[in-house]
Amino acid sequence: MAQPVTPKKAGALPSAPTADQATAAKLVYGLLSDSRYAYRPRPLDDALSADMYKRYLEALDGGKQFFTQADIDSFDQYKTRLDDAIKSGELEPGYAIFATYRQRVDERIAYARALLKQDIFTFDGNDEFRYDRKKAPWAADRAELDELWKQSVRNDWLRLKLAGKEADKIRETLDKRYAGLADNVAQLEGQDVFQTFLNSYTSAIDPHTSYFTPRSAENFNLSMSLSLEGIGAVLQKQDDVVAIREIMPGGPADKSGLLAPGDRVVAVGQGTSGAMEDVIGWRIDNVVALIRGPKGSQVRLDMVPAEAGMDSKPVRVLITRDRVRLEDQAAKSKVLDIPAKGNMPEKQIGIIELPGFYQDFEGRRLNKDDYASATRDVARLLRELKTKKVDGVVLDLRNNGGGSLNEAIELTGLFIDRGPVVQVRESGGRISVNSDEEPGVAWDGPFAVLVNRGSASASEIFAGAIQDYGRGLVIGETTFGKGTVQNLVDLDRWPANEEERFGQVKLTVAQFFLPGGSSTQNKGVVPDISFPASVDASEYGESTYDNALPWTRIAAVPHVTYGNFAPMLPTLEQLHSRRVANNLEFQWWREDVARFRAETAKTSISLNETERRTERDTNEARRQKRQETRKELGLALDPLALASADDGLTANERDIRQDTAREKAAEDRPDPLLQESAAILADAVYLLDNDRKLSAVVLPASTRAGHWAD
Template sequence: MTLRFLLAPLLAFTLVAAHAQSAADLAPAGDQASRKPSTLPLKPTETQADAAQLSARFLTRFHYAAKPLDDAMSRHIYKAYLDFLDGEKVFFTEADLKAYQPLETTLDDAIWNRDLSGPFDLFNSYVQHAVERMNYARSLLPKGFDFSVDEDYTFDRKHAPWPKDQAELDELWRKRTKNDWLRLKLAGKSDDDIRKTLDKRYANYIERVRQLDGEDAFQTFMDSYANSTDPHTDYLGPRQAENFDISMKLSLEGIGAVLQQREDYIQIREVVPAGPAAKSGKVHVGDRIVAVGQGTQGPMVDVIGWRVDDVVKLIRGKKGTTVRLEILPADAGVDGKHVLVTLVRQKVSIEEQAAKKKVIEITDGGVTRKIGVIDLPTFYSDFGARREGDQDYKSASRDVAKLLGELKAEGVQGVVVDLRNNGGGSLDEANELTGLFIDQGPVVQVRKADGEVDVQGDDQPGLAWSGPLAVLVNRGSASASEIFAAAIQDYGRGIIIGQPTFGKGTVQNLVDLDRFARRGGDKPQLGELKMTIAEFFRINGGSTQLKGVTPDIGFPLNGDEKEFGESTYDNALPWTQIAPAVYQTVANPKAYLPQLQAKHDARTATSPAWKLMLDELAYYRGLREQTTISLNYAKREAQRKQQEAIQADFRARHKAIDGVDYDDATAALDDGLTPAERSLKSELKLEEEAKKAKDPQLQEAASIVSDAVTLIHADAKLAEQTLPYGGRFAHADAAPAAVAH
């Protein structure tokens, strides 16, 4: 059953909101039926019943911590399903859910008996209640609200009880709608504009909910089952499976455009360089797609009001085929002249998620040192191309090796591998990336369900980089990132800097359900199961499960650890350990760690950028901890003025540090709008400004590596202790060669 070993992040599926997000041609090709509102009630198909039952057979027999699909598991599935549908407890009441109480102990029977009518009934009820709630909110708009009343609204309802009855639910929605109005009022909108904005928002929400179909219902239910087994087991329907494959190989066949839902239109959010859309010169950011046609003569299908994933279905396709887009240009009004663009689909690389490099120059004591930075967002690998013998297959470790060669040619003296928010990917890539920084040896131990332990590692001699090394991590660094960071730490190969990592110590395998069902045809029908089949351990025998990797030099926490990470899951596997692998450390960074820590402490104590970062972290941590807010205008206005003063101070300090003039005074304040309601131009401008801002954590990591270079340059004995293998690979890199003098 070995297909692909993966150490990937949890794939989240969010109802309704998922259809308003951007996508880079990231949906499988499909039929071209018009996207009209789905006909209720939604009903399960025989294919979906087959997929559910086959998934259960795998999960109950081959999962690393297999659990029976029984009444106990049914209760977990039921709770997870409700969390997916109504996690904020704003659609259902206790009275509503009484009718579905029998599902608590019968969802196991539904799967085994291939009768999914029960979970589909609950999904249909969700759609009905969501539409009812939005219509109720719309009914409140003509009268408006009295903001002189002193009352509060609890907006964070994850841990709140279900509303008891309709009256309590109506009161909740009165406050919810009142808060939506108040946010816009505080942002300077007139009452008439607020009514129009909110009425359109709620109407659009109703339209999105009504477009949910049987595939959405089944995907949500199966995610509930898979996630109830463990946090990182997922069901991937045909569409999700192909999207996951694209995210791993960083390429697709399409036109090379990032699309985003904005009200009734699908808008071009980004044009991918060197893609067909970019090469045509006729597709621009902000353009709206109004119709799509296949080939040079196929009929044009009107896509106004469609979900973004359905539009992408029409646009993606096989390399060499033709697609026609009818576009309303960005600078044209709704009645502007349409433009017809004909494009030939090609293979498009998604370079945004590929490894990148840059050089940071650190000046200290009149000496300037070059520190190379490798930014690696994910451990990607094109499994298919590699299996077929393609010499140019996409691979994180191959790309990093190339970038290291370029950095050496530029004369860098130390390297930082930035794994912040890298949620994982390929297990093979984690092994091979580690091999770039050690000569040979084990990297990770993988224990299967039967207790057998497989020691995997690097068997290729030589290093791509043998100079000073640091790995920068945070709470979003998970799985493959933790394998790499742990191996570097266990070998003493470099220093780990940042925040404690996610704590995901499990391995997943992709199981193609169509293959095991022996179904005919080329089109996937049953989807895939991303199933936990093993647990990985450090070469020192410890696990990263729950605990993650603890940095050698810690950076301040931002509060995410309370809501984000393996320890926040109720059904996470426990921490354990096994016997260590046979390995030898290659260096001893502890020899200069106290000195590096002291220099770091002294530098950050007087750094304006570091102080600003700490102040911003404290400010936003405080905002995140709030769960209730006043609905009194005077109180909220006072709070907003206080926030405005704080934000103004932050902007002024950023300008002094970054040299960037943040000219939009309200950019950091709540404008009351949803992402789809904001101007794309202003949104992209803010993103560009954010990119220009200094990254104090990366800058400090580079300074710590520069300190290491300085220390070993001045002390040959220290260089022998802290460089790998006593510096015997010094000839490979510029930095160790300099140290030898």
């Protein structure tokens, strides 16, 4: 693996792409304009160029904080020339716009830092900071931008003041923050500009087509495989250094006992004798690239311990790299007890949380015994839950954005005994049916799937198939609505390169449909039992994209119907409504959702200190009151009840050890939606166990699924 050597601050960006980037641009054009590859090819003409232009400006300055109308007027010469730039590989327009962007960032940051020395931090008026500028026009001139930034800096100051910081500390914190923003932009390289510019083209084709540079492609593939070769530590940029945020259990760093969260990396050397490279001020991805390496190789790190000052003498550690499994992103399980109530005895419901449909494609191709697979992990957890004799299983797919299509198919096969899972329509109109071919099931008992607006793609294939088969209940919110299939296309395969040069394209190649014929595109999967929407469809989801494919349907394919839950849904809804009416955690969650949605609808915030302090005190009093109520009623306490106040800091300004402890504590927060989902499934089990007439309608005897109606 080639190791980058990057100075603290990048010099002048090249005004033109490299030869490899020019070639990559032309290869991407060939893919996206060819119906043999792209599901919805679009001609690269002046109309698409204008769309690219708009998207590129949004990618650079979506908040309209840096460019003025005069800048936009000067850029307009490129509006209908970007198509020719892509076709020819002469991408100078993208670099020219970016050069102006970097200059404007420097100007704005210099202005913001100068404001910190002025006497503008009184907050007794009626002025506001208008932070949502997506629909605002570009600033007419620098004076208008000055006013916008002045209010932005004042808001940053007020947040820290409300958090109890003194003026000198506020000034120091903000000056360092703004300088860091300028440094981050200064460290952007030609590959970053190229990727951003090329993605203005890919995203104009459809929302889920994107270009990855070789390094970005490597990181994407690692996230899908759920494994990497390195030391097993999560890194974070903090001020001018890279620090350890988390030690992965069982990895080399953990086994060595030499590293801890908060420790800062100041130099890296390869092997036992390679030169130590000072990495202070480096981009985090360049530091990561130095620390990662093949299994069995060694790396030396000069570390400043978390509790020591940066001027302390570093400690040198030698660690042997190994293959590390990203366990925190893997499936995990637990058991929830549903208390007895009335005639219903206590039930135990198994919970499986699945963050993504991951698969180690390379490990599977090589037939490795231990390759990462969501299906294999869930199957193992189901076996464990069986031994605990749980009464039902809830698969939690909240915020699961998808992943491998094969995993979605094979995971569905754990719950159905062979049959079609998803229909795939390619660009030419050909429809193929992907089925579970494995006989038998891993779990034939009561089953439910918990989803929310963040459940997308493979999650929707799985939840929709379970719903079409009548194999289980779907509970939660209407899902994201992503009904398209992407493949990774390696651009190095055509020139047959021995090394990675051109990157990869995540290309939309097909649209998927459920066994019943419906697409999830735009509409998503609608639950059988719905919870209040935590986010509006107009704010988040496929329907918010201006170039998303519309919903449609095709013919259904024959498939077994295990059950029809419609006759029992009214009763389940009634029991659910009664229960949550008396469930404080659920009611508090509902109140918080309403408050959150009201806040997200705002486009500005008051800069009156008394008003902001009153609002802050009200929020803290509410959290304190809830905690006291939990104590009085013997409910589980919220470990973050008093840690939710705005501290005015950004993520890289917080103490890493405290922040990671807070993240860990968040895992034990009350989760009323998960608890209620388990209770709904317990209700269904009880109803079907004790109402033979209902059971005969919901679960026909010929297709009765295991223990649903024993």
